[in-house]
Amino acid sequence: MLSYRHGFHAGNFADVLKHALLALTIQALKQKDKPFLYIDTHAGAGKYRLDSEYARKTGECADGVVKLWRQAEPPPELRDYLAAVRAENVGGELLRYPGSPQLARRLLRAQDRLWLSELHNTDFAALRELFAGDKQVTVSMEDGLERLEKKLPPPQKRGLVLIDPSYEMRSEYRQVLQAVVAAHRRFATGVYAVWYPVLERAALEKWLREWAATGIERQLRIEHCVAPDGAGRGMTGSGMLFINPPWRLDEQAKVLLPWLNHVLADGRGEWLVHWQVPESAGAEFE
Numbered sequence: 200m201l202s203y204r205h206g207f208h209a210g211n212f213a214d215v216l217k218h219a220l221l222a223l224t225i226q227a228l229k230q231k232d233k234p235f236l237y238i239d240t241h242a243g244a245g246k247y248r249l250d251s252e253y254a255r256k257t258g259e260c261a262d263g264v265v266k267l268w269r270q271a272e273p274p275p276e277l278r279d280y281l282a283a284v285r286a287e288n289v290g291g292e293l294l295r296y297p298g299s300p301q302l303a304r305r306l307l308r309a310q311d312r313l314w315l316s317e318l319h320n321t322d323f324a325a326l327r328e329l330f331a332g333d334k335q336v337t338v339s340m341e342d343g344l345e346r347l348e349k350k351l352p353p354p355q356k357r358g359l360v361l362i363d364p365s366y367e368m369r370s371e372y373r374q375v376l377q378a379v380v381a382a383h384r385r386f387a388t389g390v391y392a393v394w395y396p397v398l399e400r401a402a403l404e405k406w407l408r409e410w411a412a413t414g415i416e417r418q419l420r421i422e423h424c425v426a427p428d429g430a431g432r433g434m435t436g437s438g439m440l441f442i443n444p445p446w447r448l449d450e451q452a453k454v455l456l457p458w459l460n461h462v463l464a465d466g467r468g469e470w471l472v473h474w475q476v477p478e479s480a481g482a483e484f485e
Contacts, residue, residue, distance in 0.1 A: 209247035210260030210296040212463050213437035215267060216423050217363065217394050218302050219455060220439050220448070222280040224359060224390060225306045227445030234310035235357035237303045238350060240343025240378075241364050242315040244325035246287065246301040250294055260296065262425070266462050268293045276455040279306055299361055300326065304336065311335065314350060316343030344378040351386035358386065363394040372406050380413055383442065390443045397436035400428045410440060411475050418476035419444045421452045425464040436468070440475075449474070 208214065228235050249260050264284060267273060273281060283305045287295040297305065300315050307313065313336045317323040323340045330336040339346075347360065360382065364371050379391055397403060410418060424436025441448065449472050456470035 208259050209298065210249055210264035212259075212263045212423070212425050213394075213396065213434065214296070215263045215459065215463065216421075216437055217439060218283075218297075218299065219277055219280045219459075220421060220441075220452065221299060221302060221361060221392065222283065222306060223276060223448060223451055223455075224392060224441075224445055225303060226279050227448065228357065228359060228390070229306075229308060231357075232310075233357055234308075234312070234355045235359060236353035236355050237307060237311065237313045238343075238347070238353075238358060238360045239299055239303070239313070239315045240347055240360070240362045242300045242317045242322075242326055242338075242343070243298050243319075244317075244322040245315075245329040246295060246297045248294060249296055262463065264296060265293060270462060274454060274458050276451050299363060300336075301329065303361075304330070304333075307335070309335075312355070313337070315339070316341050316346060318342055344374055347378050348381045348385060351382050351389065353386070353389075358389045360389060360391045361394075362391070366396055366398075376406070376409060376413075379442070380415070383415055388443065390445065391441065393440040393442075395438050395440065396434045397422065397424055397428065397438065398434055407440070407475060415442055416476055417443050417478050418474070419449055420471065420473045420475050421449075421456070422471040422473075423456055423459060423463075423468060424470070425460075425468040438471075 267281065283297050283302045286305055287297050300313065303313060315326060315336065315338045317326050317340060327338045330338055362375055362379065364375060366372065375393060379393065407420065419441040420438060422436060422438030426432060426435040428435055452472045456472065460466060460468045460470050
């Protein structure tokens with residue numbers, strides 16, 4: 200797991216989906232004046248250069264954020280996400296990409312806080328340097344999943360938890376599920392956003408059925424595949440599983456995903472917005 204470096208994949212089609220939905224979620228939480236805590240269990244280096252050796256080796260951003268950068272009229276659902284990307288590239292040329300921590304930091308207000316976890320020593324050093332002196336941000340070299348339950352409930356009583364592991368080891372799927380179940384017991388009203396890759400369809404669907412079987416309510420699945428499923432194809436898509444998603448995120452996703460599918464997959468991909476565990480009648484969440 201510690202061999203994984205997100206710099207190889209920064210700005211790819213999976214990042215576009217993940218960060219666009221993250222930006223929409225943060226914007227929704229900001230509709231109330233009350234502060235909230237953003238927790239990132241796998242924070243990475245914080246931001247990335249798209250002209251680095253890592254990025255050039257894979258060239259994945261060419262099929263992701265680069266395609267969005269060229270669009271003259273993106274939908275309003277991408278406003279905050281693209282504003283954060285543009286803020287990293289003040290010269291007009293797309294050279295830098297904000298990871299989840301930097302994206303969140305640009306979107307959060309003065310009353311909000313960020314708790315960032317990263318275990319890879321090189322990425323942790325970069326993350327700590329990025330936020331050095333920033334009193335709104337706490338950076339820790341730790342296993343974010345292992346420590347998650349102990350951080351909840353947050354002092355603010357409102358929170359967004361992003362869980363974005365590499366899934367290099369099959370055991371991570373089980374670890375993520377167990378960590379969220381334990382965290383939800385302590386903080387049932389928090390917003391949880393779990394990213395996942397689409398690699399082996401049968402295994403993925405089995406894992407998602409295990410989520411539905413937990414009894415946790417308000418589970419929203421948002422997925423975009425840019426290529427057909429198939430053994431040996433690698434990552435053909437990605438998704439986000441939300442617990443307690445903000446109001447209207449499903450409607451926003453139904454507008455956003457057809458546009459992303461057109462731009463990123465020339466309309467040949469597939470997308471899904473599905474409540475795999477519906478909302479409870481009368482439920483209210485912060």
